[in-house]
Amino acid sequence: MLQNRDCRQGKMNTLWTLGLASVTAAVVLVAMMVFWRPQTGTATDKLIVYCAAGVLPPVERIAAEYEKEYGTAVEIKYGGSNSLLSQLEVDKFSEADLFIAGDDFYTSLARDKGLAAETLSVAHMRPVVAVRADGATKIAKFVDLFDEQVRLSVPNTEQTALGRAIRAKLSAIESANGNAWLRLEKHVQKHGVFKPTVPDVATDVIVGNVDAGIVWDATVAMPDVRGKLRSISLPELETDPNLVSVAVLNSSPQPTAALKFARYLTARDRGLPVFEEFGFRPVEGDVWAERPSLRFFCGAVNRRAIDETVNAFAKREGVDIDIKYNGCGILTSQMKVIDEQKPELGFPDVYMACDVYYLENVKQWFQEASNVSDVEIVIAVPKGSTKVQSLEDLVKPGTRVAVGEPTQCTIGALTRRLLQAERLWEKLREKQQRDGEVVVEKSSSSMLVPDVITGHVDAAVAYISDTLASRDKVDVVRIKSQHNRAIQPFSISKSSEHKHLGRRLFKRITASSEAFEKAGFHFRLAETKNGSGDAKQ
Numbered sequence: 233m234l235q236n237r238d239c240r241q242g243k244m245n246t247l248w249t250l251g252l253a254s255v256t257a258a259v260v261l262v263a264m265m266v267f268w269r270p271q272t273g274t275a276t277d278k279l280i281v282y283c284a285a286g287v288l289p290p291v292e293r294i295a296a297e298y299e300k301e302y303g304t305a306v307e308i309k310y311g312g313s314n315s316l317l318s319q320l321e322v323d324k325f326s327e328a329d330l331f332i333a334g335d336d337f338y339t340s341l342a343r344d345k346g347l348a349a350e351t352l353s354v355a356h357m358r359p360v361v362a363v364r365a366d367g368a369t370k371i372a373k374f375v376d377l378f379d380e381q382v383r384l385s386v387p388n389t390e391q392t393a394l395g396r397a398i399r400a401k402l403s404a405i406e407s408a409n410g411n412a413w414l415r416l417e418k419h420v421q422k423h424g425v426f427k428p429t430v431p432d433v434a435t436d437v438i439v440g441n442v443d444a445g446i447v448w449d450a451t452v453a454m455p456d457v458r459g460k461l462r463s464i465s466l467p468e469l470e471t472d473p474n475l476v477s478v479a480v481l482n483s484s485p486q487p488t489a490a491l492k493f494a495r496y497l498t499a500r501d502r503g504l505p506v507f508e509e510f511g512f513r514p515v516e517g518d519v520w521a522e523r524p525s526l527r528f529f530c531g532a533v534n535r536r537a538i539d540e541t542v543n544a545f546a547k548r549e550g551v552d553i554d555i556k557y558n559g560c561g562i563l564t565s566q567m568k569v570i571d572e573q574k575p576e577l578g579f580p581d582v583y584m585a586c587d588v589y590y591l592e593n594v595k596q597w598f599q600e601a602s603n604v605s606d607v608e609i610v611i612a613v614p615k616g617s618t619k620v621q622s623l624e625d626l627v628k629p630g631t632r633v634a635v636g637e638p639t640q641c642t643i644g645a646l647t648r649r650l651l652q653a654e655r656l657w658e659k660l661r662e663k664q665q666r667d668g669e670v671v672v673e674k675s676s677s678s679m680l681v682p683d684v685i686t687g688h689v690d691a692a693v694a695y696i697s698d699t700l701a702s703r704d705k706v707d708v709v710r711i712k713s714q715h716n717r718a719i720q721p722f723s724i725s726k727s728s729e730h731k732h733l734g735r736r737l738f739k740r741i742t743a744s745s746e747a748f749e750k751a752g753f754h755f756r757l758a759e760t761k762n763g764s765g766d767a768k769q
Contacts, residue, residue, distance in 0.1 A: 277303075278306070279304060279306050279307070279330065279486075279489060279490060280307050280326070280327060280328045280329050281306055281309070281328070282319070282328055283309070283331075284312065284332055284334040284392075285311055285392075285431050286357075286392070286393070286447075286448055287334055288310045290509070290512065291332060294502070295308060298493060298496055302522075304493070311428070312392040312395075312428055313334045313338045314390060314393070315391040315428065317333070317342055320342065321345060321347060326483055327484070327485055329480070329483075329484040329487075329489070329490040330479065330480060330484070330490050330493065331478070331479045331481055332477070332497075334392070335396070335477075336351065336474075336477040339477045339478070339479040342479050342481075343479065346482065347479075347482055348480060349479070349480050350480045350491065350736055351479040352478050352479075352495070353476075354478060354498055354504075354512075354514065355450075355507045355513055356474065356475055356514075357512055357513065358448070358471065359447070359448065359449075359469040359471060360448070360452065361444055361447075361463070361464040361469070362433075362444065362446070362447045362451065362452050363437065364438065364440070364461065367443070371444055374467070377416065377419065378415060380423060383424050383443045384420050384424035384442060384443070384445065385425050385426075385432075386416070386420050386425075386433065386446050387426070387429065387430050387432075387433055387446065392430060393474060394448060398416075398471070400471075401468070401470075402469075412468060425441075425442065430447050431451070433447050434452075434461065437461060438461065446469065448474075449463055450513075453510065454510050455509070455510065473513070476512065478497055478498065487548060488549065489550075491549050492522070495520070495733075496520060498515070499518055500514075500518065502520045516731075517732060518730045518733055523550060523551060523552060525553075525554055526552070526554065526730055527554045527579070527581045527582075528554065528555040528556070528584070529556050529558075529563045529567070529580040529583045530555055530557050531557070531558075531559070531560045531563065531642055532557045532676045532678050533586045533607060533698070534557075535557050535678075536700075537605065537747055538741060538744070541744045545736075545737055549736070551733065559637075559640045559642065559644075560585050560587070560589075560590035561638075561640040561642070563590075567583075567597065579597070579725055581725055581729075582723070582725065582738075583598060583725065584604070584722045584741075585721055586677070586718055587642045587720065588601075589642060591723060597726060598726065599723055599724050601721035602721065602723070602738070603719050603720070603757075604721065604741060604742070604748075605754060605755050606717045606718060606754050606756060607695045607718050607720070607752060608696040608716060608754075609650065609693065609711060609717060609718060610710055610711060611626070611694075611708070612680065612692045612699050612706045613690065613708075614684055614687065615704065615706055615707055616707065617690065619690050619691070623656055623711060623713075626691060627660050630669075632671075632689040632691075633670070633689055633691055634674060634680050634689040634693075635673060636675075636693070637675050640675040641674070641676050641677055642677070643693070643694065643718070646715070650711070650713055653713065654713065672689060677695055677698055680694040680698065685706060695752070696708060697751050697752030719756075722738055722741065724738070745757075
């Protein structure tokens with residue numbers, strides 16, 4: 233009986249344990265459903281956006297349209313640009329996704345502080361003086377602001393992008409009456425008020441709390457303000473146009489989804505027309521695509537240096553990169569065919585050549601380039617071989633040589649230039665034509681070193697980067713010449729509908745110096761600190 237009772241008790245304990253485990257699993261599952269947010273996917277229920285108050289109206293409209301189109305709610309928290317940045321800095325684990333500032337000074341600062349990654353440009357705006365449209369206040373010159381009868385509202389310099397901008401501009405102006413900013417600050421303290429946001433300043437003027445205020449030109453042009461205020465431009469307030477920009481925050485648990493909304497916000501056929509309607513001067517944005525495809529023509533020599541970077545970029549952005557690696561002679565010939573005969577094939581959005589030589593051939597189709605890296609040209613020989621120790625040895629009888637085909641790949645064109653400079657090119661051509669002599673021409677740099685490894689040739693003129701993976705099988709003979717390097721430029725096509733996406737890819741590439749150096753390249757660009765990634769593009 234005791235044994236039977238123990239068995240029943242054991243069964244009861246087992247059932248209890250199983251039941252408790254089931255309940256626990258259910259609780260964990262519910263918690264995951266409630267609190268888990270996707271890490272990289274574009275599908276998400278909600279995005280959290282910190283937005284400068286002066287930019288809020290168009291952003292609210294765009295967010296509503298985005299939610300209607302894609303089912304993603306956008307929760308917006310607004311305030312002065314600097315106040316929002318300070319809040320993000322204090323609460324780095326807020327899970328906020330995006331930061332929209334009234335001045336790219338603040339998104340750049342967010343990057344410098346490690347709070348943000350990518351930044352995208354949105355629109356420009358300038359400081360102006362606003363007065364009631366039906367009022368009697370007359371402001372014609374900067375000195376009119378100091379009239380004791382003029383009550384003035386100004387954005388707080390510690391909280392807003394506009395306050396910071398006008399303080400910086402006026403602080404640089406000295407006159408017989410003293411520093412312009414100090415005079416304005418003293419006047420506001422005595423006859424006016426500092427406000428935490430630009431819309432607060434506009435409201436002060438509209439309701440008659442003050443006679444004039446300093447706002448953005450876009451503020452006066454907004455639909456709910458239009459007709460109520462009149463703007464006055466003063467030379468003393470003229471700054472470089474402030475650039476509204478949006479940054480993807482490092483606190484975002486869903487950066488791909490955040491980037492998707494940022495692209496929507498800055499698309500020329502989605503968010504930017506709304507900004508223009510609200511009085512902003514938008515940048516020339518990309519054409520909207522839920523999942524853009526970027527065509528990338530790339531010289532074969534660059535593959536080892538950029539392939540992983542390009543794949544990581546595509547995954548994070550949630551885009552497709554249609555990358556074509558080949559000899560640059562072949563790639564540029566394809567460009568000419570596309571331009572002249574088959575535009576339906578699609579001209580490349582970006583091009584990274586093996587050398588400036590081949591970009592020069594198609595430069596009419598591209599924006600100004602940036603030289604990213606360079607790589608040494610060497611002679612590759614079988615491990616331990618001493619048969620070839622100089623360029624002159626390449627033209628000796630009995631030496632089998634592999635070189636690039638000059639019209640198909642960059643290494644071929646550069647080898648021809650190098651040998652012409654050393655007066656050896658014609659000798660190599662003569663050698664090629666003689667019976668029993670072997671000069672093999674290859675259409676791509678990647679095909680040269682394998683011929684050395686397999687023993688088909690005694691030497692090949694190749695990039696040093698192509699020898700690294702086989703250094704146990706080949707040796708390298710250094711070439712002393714001013715023509716022994718290839719320089720790799722990156723450029724964006726003038727016809728691309730995704731120039732900003734291309735610039736962000738360029739930005740990612742400029743941040744990958746280790747990948748280039750590991751692949752045997754010398755990296756020419758330090759990581760840019762311009763959040764928009766616009767360097768020379």
